[in-house]
Amino acid sequence: MSQKEDFSELQKLLRLKRLETPGQEYFNRFVDAFHTYQRREILQEEPWYAKVVEVLFEPWVAGVPRLATVAASAACLVAGVAFFLGPIQSGTAQLADGKVSHPRGIVVAAAQTNASLELQPELIETAAGGEEIQDRPLYVNGHNALAYDSRLTF
Amino acid sequence: MPAEVALPSDLENGPTDEELVASTVKGDLGAYDELIRRFQGRLYGVIYHLTSNHEDTNDLLMEVFDKAYRSLPTFRGQSSFYTWIYRIAINRSFNFLDKRKRRQGAMSLNELDEDGLPKLDLPDVSPQNDPNKSLMLNELQNKLNESMLKLSKEHRTVVTLFDIQGLAHAEIAKIMGCTEGTVRSRLHYAHKQLQKSLGIYLKK
Numbered sequence: 001m002s003q004k005e006d007f008s009e010l011q012k013l014l015r016l017k018r019l020e021t022p023g024q025e026y027f028n029r030f031v032d033a034f035h036t037y038q039r040r041e042i043l044q045e046e047p048w049y050a051k052v053v054e055v056l057f058e059p060w061v062a063g064v065p066r067l068a069t070v071a072a073s074a075a076c077l078v079a080g081v082a083f084f085l086g087p088i089q090s091g092t093a094q095l096a097d098g099k100v101s102h103p104r105g106i107v108v109a110a111a112q113t114n115a116s117l118e119l120q121p122e123l124i125e126t127a128a129g130g131e132e133i134q135d136r137p138l139y140v141n142g143h144n145a146l147a148y149d150s151r152l153t154f
Numbered sequence: 155m156p157a158e159v160a161l162p163s164d165l166e167n168g169p170t171d172e173e174l175v176a177s178t179v180k181g182d183l184g185a186y187d188e189l190i191r192r193f194q195g196r197l198y199g200v201i202y203h204l205t206s207n208h209e210d211t212n213d214l215l216m217e218v219f220d221k222a223y224r225s226l227p228t229f230r231g232q233s234s235f236y237t238w239i240y241r242i243a244i245n246r247s248f249n250f251l252d253k254r255k256r257r258q259g260a261m262s263l264n265e266l267d268e269d270g271l272p273k274l275d276l277p278d279v280s281p282q283n284d285p286n287k288s289l290m291l292n293e294l295q296n297k298l299n300e301s302m303l304k305l306s307k308e309h310r311t312v313v314t315l316f317d318i319q320g321l322a323h324a325e326i327a328k329i330m331g332c333t334e335g336t337v338r339s340r341l342h343y344a345h346k347q348l349q350k351s352l353g354i355y356l357k358k
Contacts (some may be wrong), residue, residue, distance in 0.1 A: 007345045009356040013298060014317040014348075020295075021198070022208055030194050030215075031187050037216045038223070 171235040179226055186226075189235070190219055196319060197243045203314040204247040204307065205254075207298050214250055218243045233328065240329045244311060251307050293354055301351040309344035316341055 169177070169185075171192070176313075177185035197218060202211040205238050240345065283322060303309055309331065315321045323341075328336045 007349065010345060010349050010352065011317050013294075013352060013355060014313065016295065017203060017302075017318050018199075020202065021195070022212075025337050027191075027198075032217055034190060034216055041220060071158055079209055127157065 167303050172231065174227060175226060175231075175235050178223075178329065182269070186223060193236075193239055194219075199319055200240065200311075200314055201247050203302065203318055204244075204251065204310055206303055210250065214243075214246055218246050221246070237325070237328050239252065248307055294341045297352060297355065301348050304351065305344055305347060309340050309347070311336055313344045313348070 169188075171189065174185040174189050178189065198211060199214055201214045201218070202208065207210055218239070222242055225242075228230075229235070282311065302313065305313065308330075312326060315326045315329065316323070321329075323334045323337045326337045329350070330337065
């Protein structure tokens with residue numbers, strides 16, 4: 001097969017590249033240089049999150065924004081803002097049966113007047129182990145509710 | 155025919171690579187120094203012919219030996235140490251080349267040559283006593299490296315391992331994790347590309 005023969009001149013030329021070495025002096029010193037490098041690496045051990053930061057931001061540091069990185073960062077930002085601000089909904093609404101619809105649940109009874117804010121007596125345990133009656137308000141969360149459906153969490 | 159047959163990784167007299175690996179794992183740091191001495195030249199060559207930059211090659215070579223040292227306890231000996239460390243060197247170089255490619259858009263014009271490739275960092279291999287010959291050789295060297303950089307990293311790797319380092323097809327296949335057929339086909343394609351771009355420098 002003459003295919004190899006065709007490339008023989010090229011292969012001779014490529015062998016020129018064997019001359020491109022830094023010289024024996026470099027290799028004589030390499031092991032010592034490597035020990036120095038290793039000591040420095042041990043002292044400068046990167047925290048685990050450095051790799052994450054590098055993957056996320058390296059394209060920006062280099063000045064080339066990568067679409068996937070930009071999109072992922074934007075999505076994280078939106079999710080973060082949404083999480084901290086909570087659901088954006090209108091306030092409460094009066095239902096036909098007298099209950100109040102609230103974004104976080106159905107309020108069973110709503111404060112209509114100041115009169116309904118009166119305190120209800122409640123039997124509680126005392127520190128001494130006995131029992132006594134105390135007056136406790138029934139509203140629970142500042143939404144003007146006097147009572148609420150306990151199956152719904154606020 | 156490759157000009158030189160690859161050197162066996164073990165020295166004629168002395169411990170084998172695998173014995174040195176075992177000693178290193180047991181805590182004999184001198185054994186690892188010996189492994190470095192055995193492989194530094196060849197690995198330097200592989201990385202340099204992939205990156206065409208001595209400074210980058212030096213940094214990557216340090217990283218390769220460091221990575222190999224840290225990973226030695228997990229080295230199971232399924233392949234030879236020789237194949238294993240070559241693979242680390244090539245993977246690290248590929249990662250570096252990918253990063254460099256991404257950065258190229260942000261490189262200043264001073265860092266790029268007229269073809270938009272990273273400027274080469276070539277040692278002076280020309281004879282000092284003949285300025286004309288020296289000029290021609292430098293030009294040839296530049297052209298050769300430019301042509302190499304235009305190849306894909308996989309094609310550049312097979313040319314480096316086969317034509318420059320003289321490894322056999324089977325060894326290259328093991329290092330690159332592909333079949334011998336793939337190595338041969340990549341080599342053939344790379345030779346054709348190089349022949350095309352270096353044609354004027356080749357005897358007909």
